[in-house]
Amino acid sequence: xxxxxxxxxxxxxxxxxxxxxxxxxxxxxxxxxxxxxxxxxxxxxxxxxxxxxxxxxxxxxxxxxxxxxxxxxxxxxxxxxxxxxxxxxxxxxxxxxxxxxxxxxxxxxxxxxxxxxxxxxxxxxxxxxxxxxxxxxxxxxxxxxxxxxxxxxxxxxxxxxxxxxxxxxxxxxxxxxxxxxxxxxxxxxxxxxxxxxxxxxxxxxxxxxxxxxxxxxxxxxxxxxxxxxxxxxxxxxxxxxxxxxxxxxxxxxxx
Amino acid sequence: xxxxxxxxxxxxxxxxxxxxxxxxxxxxxxxxxxxxxxxxxxxxxxxxxxxxxxxxxxxxxxxxxxxxxxxxxxxxxxxxxxxxxxxxxxxxxxxxxxxxxxxxxxxxxxxxxxxxxxxxxxxxxxxxxxxxxxxxxxxxxxxxxxxxxxxxxxxxxxxxxxxxxxxxxxxxxxxxxxxxxxxxxxxxxxxxxxxxxxxxxxxxxxxxxxxxxxxxxxxxxxxxxxxxxxxxxxxxxxxxxxxxxxxxxxxxxxxxxxxxxxxxxxxxxxxxxxxxxxxxxxxxxxxxxxxxxxxxxxxxxxxxxxxxxxxxxxxxxxxxxx
Numbered sequence: 330x331x332x333x334x335x336x337x338x339x340x341x342x343x344x345x346x347x348x349x350x351x352x353x354x355x356x357x358x359x360x361x362x363x364x365x366x367x368x369x370x371x372x373x374x375x376x377x378x379x380x381x382x383x384x385x386x387x388x389x390x391x392x393x394x395x396x397x398x399x400x401x402x403x404x405x406x407x408x409x410x411x412x413x414x415x416x417x418x419x420x421x422x423x424x425x426x427x428x429x430x431x432x433x434x435x436x437x438x439x440x441x442x443x444x445x446x447x448x449x450x451x452x453x454x455x456x457x458x459x460x461x462x463x464x465x466x467x468x469x470x471x472x473x474x475x476x477x478x479x480x481x482x483x484x485x486x487x488x489x490x491x492x493x494x495x496x497x498x499x500x501x502x503x504x505x506x507x508x509x510x511x512x513x514x515x516x517x518x519x520x521x522x523x524x525x526x527x528x529x530x531x532x533x534x535x536x537x538x539x540x541x542x543x544x545x546x547x548x549x550x551x552x553x554x555x556x557x558x559x560x561x562x563x564x565x566x567x568x569x570x571x572x573x574x575x576x577x578x579x580x581x582x583x584x
Numbered sequence: 585x586x587x588x589x590x591x592x593x594x595x596x597x598x599x600x601x602x603x604x605x606x607x608x609x610x611x612x613x614x615x616x617x618x619x620x621x622x623x624x625x626x627x628x629x630x631x632x633x634x635x636x637x638x639x640x641x642x643x644x645x646x647x648x649x650x651x652x653x654x655x656x657x658x659x660x661x662x663x664x665x666x667x668x669x670x671x672x673x674x675x676x677x678x679x680x681x682x683x684x685x686x687x688x689x690x691x692x693x694x695x696x697x698x699x700x701x702x703x704x705x706x707x708x709x710x711x712x713x714x715x716x717x718x719x720x721x722x723x724x725x726x727x728x729x730x731x732x733x734x735x736x737x738x739x740x741x742x743x744x745x746x747x748x749x750x751x752x753x754x755x756x757x758x759x760x761x762x763x764x765x766x767x768x769x770x771x772x773x774x775x776x777x778x779x780x781x782x783x784x785x786x787x788x789x790x791x792x793x794x795x796x797x798x799x800x801x802x803x804x805x806x807x808x809x810x811x812x813x814x815x816x817x818x819x820x821x822x823x824x825x826x827x828x829x830x831x832x833x834x835x836x837x838x839x840x841x842x843x844x845x846x847x848x849x850x851x852x853x854x855x856x857x858x859x860x861x862x863x864x865x866x867x868x869x870x871x872x873x874x875x876x877x878x879x880x881x882x883x884x885x886x887x888x889x890x891x892x893x894x895x896x897x898x899x900x901x902x903x904x905x906x
Contacts, residue, residue: 331684331687332684332685332687334684335681335684335685336685338681339670339673339677339681342673342677343670343672343673346672346673346713347672424668424671425664425666425668426668426669426670427668428629428634428664428668429662429664429668429669429729431634432629432632432633432634432657432660432662432664433657433682433685433686434654434655434657434658434685434686434687435685436654580635
């Protein structure tokens with residue numbers, strides 16, 4: 330446990346002594362803020378129209394602001410999160426610190442979880458900072474819609490899934506650019522798997538739909554909590570962390 | 585303390601280490617000597633538990649390095665070649681991190697870090713980022729991280745490479761100061777270094793151990809025959825003819841173009857006066873007449889070239905068999 334903690338602290342700190350965390354967080358927050366701004370502007374325009382024709386428009390904060398906002402943020406995450414995980418193992422391999430790390434009395438799983446949770450920590454801070462939007466909503470007298478809680482849970486789980494896949498790819502290469510491009514590509518394919526579900530036949534289509542990352546997120550962002558979605562993300566995370574552990578251990582068997 | 589038992593390591597079909605066997609006693613300083621690519625680093629990586637051998641086994645303090653990897657790693661301080669460090673960390677934070685992963689508890693950590701900082705002379709850079717400190721300091725940080733936790737065994741892969749002479753001197757003194765107290769394995773391809781520091785030498789070439797002995801014994805092995813360098817102003821061919829007749833000369837090397845010859849002589853013969861008078865009689869100028877002492881270099885080159893000649897003959901035989 331203390332070993333996990335040592336690795337976690339180091340990794341988390343390094344994100345902030347290098348420019349990575351700042352670059353990723355700033356870009357993420359600027360774009361997310363932009364989406365929030367456009368959502369709110371659209372909402373105020375609709376509210377204005379609704380006040381004149383109350384029978385036509387039914388204005389709803391969660392449908393018009395929060396739901397699209399979560400969708401947009403998840404796209405930004407898809408682009409940004411591979412940048413958080415790409416260095417985790419690839420950099421150590423490139424610079425050779427890998428060798429020292431794995432000759433300290435540390436278990437592979439302690440190293441893996443330390444690194445994973447450090448990335449998850451940075452991501453949590455990043456998503457947590459968008460909480461400012463909720464404060465803004467409260468400030469202007471709107472109550473916070475209930476969907477927000479489910480939406481944030483969904484964002485967090487999906488981000489955690491992205492990071493689990495990213496850490497696997499990082500463990501397989503020593504090139505950070507390759508790590509980031511490959512994890513982005515894999516995530517994008519998993520994300521859009523549901524697109525082909527109508528073309529591959531009903532059985533396979535169902536499987537594809539179930540495997541698609543975004544399908545499960547849609548429920549969360551609409552405020553729906555389904556244990557199937559929860560289970561999907563947790564399995565996804567566990568599966569990729571498990572594979573990463575195997576990759577780390579494979580060095581002991583190769584050659 | 586260390587028993588290495590017939591270990592081999594293959595990377596795919598390529599052997600990096602073949603059938604290496606040696607022992608190291610407690611408190612001994614063992615030099616690991618060999619040309620680049622001989623398998624020094626591979627052997628060290630096996631000992632540190634970074635990867636297992638393909639066959640054979642190694643035990644440290646009675647524990648198998650692969651089966652009981654975690655316990656073994658607690659006993660070892662390792663300095664890899666090229667000193668890979670976290671460049672984006674501050675020296676002090678880095679050492680604290682190492683102390684923590686080596687399992688020291690909070691109260692011991694500070695003391696342990698303070699100790700290695702003092703031993704390795706790191707006070708001037710303690711608050712600086714590793715990426716900003718000089719190569720010499722980085723090497724010392726590398727040594728410091730190996731020393732943290734007071735391990736019984738130090739494995740140092742080329743600890744003095746890339747340092748200036750003063751720094752090399754300091755590091756060697758530091759290593760020597762642990763003699764008898766810690767077991768140390770040290771790899772290098774610099775010969776004077778091992779003869780200065782080590783009590784025993786393992787010479788390794790192309791993945792095989794070619795000799796294990798103390799530096800003194802290895803030198804005396806070769807002192808049976810002697811060589812002399814002689815430089816004169818005479819015409820090369822005449823000099824060769826003349827000197828070949830001198831009593832006690834076994835063979836004459838080619839001239840290097842500036843009138844310098846290496847002469848192989850009968851062991852234990854004092855033939856310098858005879859060589860000198862032969863040159864003077866012929867009326868040539870004599871510039872140099874130096875006995876060449878058998879050094880570790882000679883032994884090394886000898887062993888290493890012998891080995892590769894044998895290997896070549898073997899491979900030629902292989903071809904003719906087919």
